[in-house]
Amino acid sequence: MTPHTSAPGRAPAAATGLLVGGAAGFLLTEAVAVLAGLALGEPLDVGGGGPLRAVLVAAVLLCALAGAVTGLRRAGRPGPRPEGGR
Secondary structure, three states, X not given: OOOOOOOXXXXXXXXXXXXXXXXXXXXXXXXXXXXXXXXXXXXXXXXOOOHHHHHHHHHHHHHHHHHHHHHHHHHOOOOOOOOOOO
């Protein structure tokens, strides 16, 4: 096994990244929906489903996945070095 696959603390980092990324994706889609509603003069309608809803859900999922990957990458890095150390 490589040290990266067995490092303790990677699962909580991935879960935290997943939650933070999902929240960021939700805020992103809400901001886009508000701006599009202002530009179009009427709110976006995703109540009936369709491709717009699929795009919004995919955006949230992609942001959550990016957050999980970022959490995993940050968990695999060594901590800060002491002053004067190399």
